Amino acid sequence: MPSPSSGAVIAVRELRKSYGALRAVDDVSFTVERGEIFGLLGPNGAGKTTTIEILEGLRKPDGGQAEVLGIDVVRNPAALKERIGVQLQSAALYPELTVRELISLFGSFYARSLPAERLIGELGLGERAGAASKQLSGGQRQRLSIALALVNDPELIFLDEPTTGLDPQGRRSLWEHIDRLRGEGRTVLLTTHYMEEAEQLCDRVAIMDHGRILELGTVTELVGRHFRDRTVRFESRAELSDTALATLRGVSRVAHEDTETVILTRDVPRTIGGLLELADGLGLEGLDVAVRRPSLEDVFLELTGRALRD
Numbered sequence: 001m002p003s004p005s006s007g008a009v010i011a012v013r014e015l016r017k018s019y020g021a022l023r024a025v026d027d028v029s030f031t032v033e034r035g036e037i038f039g040l041l042g043p044n045g046a047g048k049t050t051t052i053e054i055l056e057g058l059r060k061p062d063g064g065q066a067e068v069l070g071i072d073v074v075r076n077p078a079a080l081k082e083r084i085g086v087q088l089q090s091a092a093l094y095p096e097l098t099v100r101e102l103i104s105l106f107g108s109f110y111a112r113s114l115p116a117e118r119l120i121g122e123l124g125l126g127e128r129a130g131a132a133s134k135q136l137s138g139g140q141r142q143r144l145s146i147a148l149a150l151v152n153d154p155e156l157i158f159l160d161e162p163t164t165g166l167d168p169q170g171r172r173s174l175w176e177h178i179d180r181l182r183g184e185g186r187t188v189l190l191t192t193h194y195m196e197e198a199e200q201l202c203d204r205v206a207i208m209d210h211g212r213i214l215e216l217g218t219v220t221e222l223v224g225r226h227f228r229d230r231t232v233r234f235e236s237r238a239e240l241s242d243t244a245l246a247t248l249r250g251v252s253r254v255a256h257e258d259t260e261t262v263i264l265t266r267d268v269p270r271t272i273g274g275l276l277e278l279a280d281g282l283g284l285e286g287l288d289v290a291v292r293r294p295s296l297e298d299v300f301l302e303l304t305g306r307a308l309r310d
Contacts, residue, residue: 008067009034009156009187010055015064017050024050025061026211037178037188039202041195043304047211048191052158055189056086069155082110085154087145087162095134099125102133103147110152119147123177139170146177157181159190163197175200195297205296209304219296226302227294229253229264232271234289236261239282240275248274 010032017025024047032038042048053059055068057077066073069083093102100116107113120129123143128136136144142162149157162178163171171194178201181188192198198205199219206216215222229252240261242254250267265271268291279287 008032009036009069010038010189011065011067012051012055013065015051015054015066016062017047017054017059018062023211025054027064028208028211028213029064030206030213030216032187032189034187035182035185036203037182037190037201039198039205040189040191040208041198041205041300042208046208048208049160051208052160052189052191056080056084056158082112082152083155085149085152085157087149087157087159093133093141093144096132098130098132099136099144099147100129102144103151106148107151112153113151114153116151119150123147124173138165139167139173142166142170142174143177146174150181154186156187156189159188161191161193164193171197195295195300199296207300207303214303215299222296222299223294226299229266230268230294231292232263232265232268232275232289233260233292234275234287235259237279237284237287239284240279244278245275248278 008031010030012031013029015025015028016023026047028047028051040048040051050059054061054066055073057068057073057080060074068080071077071079071083073080094105097105099120103116103119107116117129120126123146125140125143125147128140133141133144142165146159146162149159159178163174166174175197178188178190182203190201202219204216204218205222207214207222215225217225236256236259245251245254245261245263248263248265249270250265251263251271252266253264255262255264263271263275272289272291275289276287279285
């Protein structure tokens with residue numbers, strides 16, 4: 001584990017925070033490199049929010065070390081203000097102020113700020129620049145929230161579930177903007193409840209539960225550590241017995257999910273070839289076969305035993 005002086009944008013070592021008998025953050029260690037989108041995933045109560053609040057200088061840890069942009073967040077949290085941007089999942093905005101007025105107001109809090117019109121254009125808020133914040137749709141409010149997080153031109157941005165509540169089109173639009181932040185050389189730490197979002201955006205992810213980091217790495221690395229098999233799925237047929245399917249080349253396990261049969265295999269071509277040959281011999285037609293690689297969600301469920309929204 002690199003020390004907090006290693007030059008990483010975020011460097012955390014053995015971070016601890018308790019609330020009575022509850023250890024919300026329990027010896028957490030990780031680094032985030034410059035220009036990286038880093039995802040922190042975990043069920044509710046995993047310790048994500050407490051960890052991020054410590055990194056933002058909003059909460060003091062009980063022990064361990066944490067440096068953000070080379071600043072000790074315990075000794076000098078005020079020094080972070082000008083250099084980081086924070087987007088909250090539920091920001092309390094002045095309902096009567098317009099988009100333009102809010103961005104200008106937030107910009108006045110900093111020694112250096114980006115022009116309101118630039119952020120309005122970049123976040124696609126031009127048509128709503130003169131609208132009061134209470135009149136904005138959910139997607140527009142989310143984009144405004146990110147604009148406010150960027151108003152001081154930060155090097156590091158914290159995004160807390162930035163696309164929650166958005167429709168698929170709005171979500172993908174924000175994905176594109178978050179990806180542009182990385183292209184500008186900024187560093188992003190985000191939490192999300194969407195596995196697809198983490199797979200799409202994050203260079204690396206950390207899966208957290210009960211105050212500890214259970215796994216950390218790229219999505220490919222995490223999947224590779226936990227799963228070597230791929231799944232072959234098709235609608236269950238009574239004629240295709242589990243016993244017969246288990247004898248196919250490469251098959252390690254046969255399972256059932258609802259109306260589907262699921263075969264785990266390390267040799268997809270031979271397994272499918274054998275399956276089709278078996279079906280043909282039984283006179284079965286129209287067998288619709290789908291192959292799926294294990295995903296980040298599979299890793300998450302194996303590690304935590306819980307769905308992300310629990």
